[in-house]
Amino acid sequence: MDILKKVKEILAEILDIDEEEIAPETYLIRDLNAESIDLLELAVALNSAFNIKINDDEIFLRNLRPYLTEAKEKQADEVAYLLGNFPFLTKDRITQILGDLQGGPVLKVKDLVSYVAWMGKTG
Amino acid sequence: MDRRVVISGIGLITPLGIGVKETWTALCEGKSGIAGITRFDPSDFETKIAGEVKDFHPEDFLPKKEARRTETFIAYAIATARMAMEDSGFEINSSNADRVAVITGCGLGGLGCIEETTKLMEKRGPKRVSPFYIPMLLGNMAPGMVSIHLGAKGPNFSLTTACASGTHAIGEAFRIIKRGDADAAITGGVEAVITPTCIAGFNALKALSTRNDDPQKASRPFDRDRDGFVVAEGCGLFFIETLESALKRGAHIYAEICGYGLNSDGYHMTAPSPEGEGAARCMKMALDDAGIAYDQVDYINAHGTSTPLNDVYETMAIKSVFREKAYSIAISSTKSMTGHLLGAAGGVEAAFTALTIHDDIIPPTINLDNPAKECDLDYVPHTARKTKVEIAMTNSFGFGGTNATLMLKKYHD
Numbered sequence: 001m002d003i004l005k006k007v008k009e010i011l012a013e014i015l016d017i018d019e020e021e022i023a024p025e026t027y028l029i030r031d032l033n034a035e036s037i038d039l040l041e042l043a044v045a046l047n048s049a050f051n052i053k054i055n056d057d058e059i060f061l062r063n064l065r066p067y068l069t070e071a072k073e074k075q076a077d078e079v080a081y082l083l084g085n086f087p088f089l090t091k092d093r094i095t096q097i098l099g100d101l102q103g104g105p106v107l108k109v110k111d112l113v114s115y116v117a118w119m120g121k122t123g
Numbered sequence: 124m125d126r127r128v129v130i131s132g133i134g135l136i137t138p139l140g141i142g143v144k145e146t147w148t149a150l151c152e153g154k155s156g157i158a159g160i161t162r163f164d165p166s167d168f169e170t171k172i173a174g175e176v177k178d179f180h181p182e183d184f185l186p187k188k189e190a191r192r193t194e195t196f197i198a199y200a201i202a203t204a205r206m207a208m209e210d211s212g213f214e215i216n217s218s219n220a221d222r223v224a225v226i227t228g229c230g231l232g233g234l235g236c237i238e239e240t241t242k243l244m245e246k247r248g249p250k251r252v253s254p255f256y257i258p259m260l261l262g263n264m265a266p267g268m269v270s271i272h273l274g275a276k277g278p279n280f281s282l283t284t285a286c287a288s289g290t291h292a293i294g295e296a297f298r299i300i301k302r303g304d305a306d307a308a309i310t311g312g313v314e315a316v317i318t319p320t321c322i323a324g325f326n327a328l329k330a331l332s333t334r335n336d337d338p339q340k341a342s343r344p345f346d347r348d349r350d351g352f353v354v355a356e357g358c359g360l361f362f363i364e365t366l367e368s369a370l371k372r373g374a375h376i377y378a379e380i381c382g383y384g385l386n387s388d389g390y391h392m393t394a395p396s397p398e399g400e401g402a403a404r405c406m407k408m409a410l411d412d413a414g415i416a417y418d419q420v421d422y423i424n425a426h427g428t429s430t431p432l433n434d435v436y437e438t439m440a441i442k443s444v445f446r447e448k449a450y451s452i453a454i455s456s457t458k459s460m461t462g463h464l465l466g467a468a469g470g471v472e473a474a475f476t477a478l479t480i481h482d483d484i485i486p487p488t489i490n491l492d493n494p495a496k497e498c499d500l501d502y503v504p505h506t507a508r509k510t511k512v513e514i515a516m517t518n519s520f521g522f523g524g525t526n527a528t529l530m531l532k533k534y535h536d
Contacts, residue, residue: 016188040254041192047250054250 003113010045024110052119059115061107088118128300130477131374132211132362134203137461138174138355147478150486151507155339157353157462162317170331172338173317174355174462192255194233195315199358200265201272204309211362215274223275224308225266226296228288230466233260235318265313277305285521288312289469294383311360311470343490344427344456345434345498352428355462359470376534378480382413388524399440405526406444413530418448424476424517427456435497455503459489469519476517480533483511
């Protein structure tokens with residue numbers, strides 16, 4: 001299954017927007033104005049579409065900033081620490097996120113795709 | 124504080140049409156809104172007919188994204204409230220918002236959503252349940268969403284008294300304004316439960332008509348051959364306000380609400396008390412509350428469900444309250460045309476009663492071909508009647524033995 005295509009379809013339906021507005025690099029919250037209740041609905045829809053059981057906190061990168069604080073307290077490497085908590089993201093993506101924290105919520109469409117693909121592999 | 128309360132806006136969604144004009148015209152022409160069930164496949168059901176609302180598009184009243192997340196009864200309430208507000212010409216703004224109440228009645232809430240979600244969860248597990256499930260099934264999400272959309276920030280609740288819900292809601296809103304907790308209210312009843320378990324449940328109670336081969340003849344209150352009620356759906360809402368407020372803004376007044384009765388049979392889960400004893404006390408209470416003598420009433424919009432028991436007992440109750448006058452009061456059951464809108468019935472029937480007073484036209488009881496021998500009053504059979512109506516009553520009785528009656532009258536200075 002083309003995961004990106006399906007994710008775009010679901011997002012378009014839930015947020016009532018055109019699929020053309022959605023690309024892998026699109027921010028869910030910054031660009032598409034997704035609200036918390038939209039994300040809840042999105043999780044249910046992704047569960048249903050891909051027959052998986054999503055962990056909401058993981059897929060939506062919910063505790064990203066607390067993890068960073070923890071990493072600092074433990075004097076751990078930030079990238080490695082985040083990678084441990086968000087194993088579906090690549091090292092490159094985490095580095096990108098770390099450079100993007102000032103701009104607001106970092107969640108992008110491609111992160112959802114990574115999560116679904118990772119769930120598919122790990123079962 | 125003696126505050127008079129008037130009706131200055133009406134909104135209707137019924138099996139006879141979307142809007143007041145559509146519904147009221149069809150009603151006065153004696154048309155039936157009953158047809159075969161399309162909401163689900165009724166093949167296995169004893170009853171295969173209902174009063175469904177046709178051609179309702181929630182997107183006409185709500186943003187598309189929200190329409191998808193809104194259960195039908197809530198969408199009906201928002202749409203109907205918009206109609207009533209538009210009709211009233213009242214503008215809710217920051218200076219009056221907390222003085223506008225939204226009080227609605229609803230018998231069953233989001234039953235359809237409960238059925239669908241239960242099936243989904245059994246099949247695919249709890250992780251598939253929508254975050255909108257709970258907000259979609261709560262009865263009070265109807266007045267809640269109305270207040271969110273229209274900005275009404277006064278008292279806000281939904282009450283549940285089965286088929287009397289709409290009438291109780293209007294009565295309570297009337298009281299809330301009378302006692303000064305608000306100056307205006309959007310109020311009435313809403314229901315949308317043409318669903319498999321609803322039909323099966325009422326069938327199990329033997330409460331529904333099974334005249335599947337002739338749907339338009341199925342709801343026949345007071346007729347010898349009646350065999351139960353027909354489930355219907357929709358919404359009827361008023362915009363009501365103090366007379367002072369209506370006069371100040373030069374509002375069009377349909378009628379005045381002048382009395383409210385409410386009580387209980389204390390008798391049986393589903394059957395009315397013998398000879399309509401509870402209903403009679405309720406009507407008497409409403410008359411007393413209005414300070415109106417029994418011989419002043421021109422019209423009664425009956426509960427008139429088309430069930431064997433209700434129609435006989437309601438007739439007996441009317442006779443006991445109105446004595447010799449009972450035979451000369453015009454009575455009709457608009458359920459003969461709309462079917463039984465359950466929790467919305469009181470809302471739409473109060474609207475019909477207000478329109479009767481406003482237009483001096485009494486809608487008929489259709490299908491009354493052979494009145495049952497115990498039903499010997501003037502039920503305005505078959506065709507509407509043009510006649511002056513000063514004072515009218517509307518009745519609603521619900522399972523659990525709960526009763527509600529409203530008194531409406533023509534507005535005079």
